[in-house]
Amino acid sequence: xxxxxxxxxxxxxxxxxxxxxxxxxxxxxxxxxxxxxxxxxxxxxxxxxxxxxxxxxxxxxxxxxxxxxxxxxxxxxxxxxxxxxxxxxxxxxxxxxxxxxxxxxxxxxxxxx
Numbered sequence: 508x509x510x511x512x513x514x515x516x517x518x519x520x521x522x523x524x525x526x527x528x529x530x531x532x533x534x535x536x537x538x539x540x541x542x543x544x545x546x547x548x549x550x551x552x553x554x555x556x557x558x559x560x561x562x563x564x565x566x567x568x569x570x571x572x573x574x575x576x577x578x579x580x581x582x583x584x585x586x587x588x589x590x591x592x593x594x595x596x597x598x599x600x601x602x603x604x605x606x607x608x609x610x611x612x613x614x615x616x617x618x619x620x
Contacts, residue, residue: 535584536604537561539573539592549594551577551601558583561592573599576606 539545544566551559559579566573575592583590588603 533579533581533584534562534606535577535579536606537575537577537579537590537592537601538604539575539597539599539601541573541592541597541599543597544573545575545592545597545599546594549575549592549597551579551583552591552593553580553583553588558590561594574604579603 537551545561545564547561547564549561549564550557551561559577561575561577563576564573565575579590584603586603586605590601590603592599592601
């Protein structure tokens with residue numbers, strides 16, 4: 508282990524992302540009401556309390572929506588939960604969403620038959 512490495516956090520994970528245990532938080536999707544992507548490490552709030560952090564932000568040119576993958580408290584990971592994203596460059600409303608943003612019912616397939 509490197510001297511600067513936290514024993515709980517993998518070396519590839521940024522220092523801005525707090526370590527969570529499996530019981531505390533889960534990975535979930537986030538749809539953000541914004542014209543561009545959030546930043547890595549932006550914080551997610553529910554009712555004024557920090558409940559998570561964005562780990563993989565992106566903006567879809569196809570759907571024209573800002574979305575992200577986040578680590579969030581289990582209680583806030585339900586589909587449609589109202590959340591807020593606060594970061595250096597963004598402050599926006601958001602909702603918790605399943606990670607399959609584009610096709611949640613998995614009706615689109617590449618192969619036929």
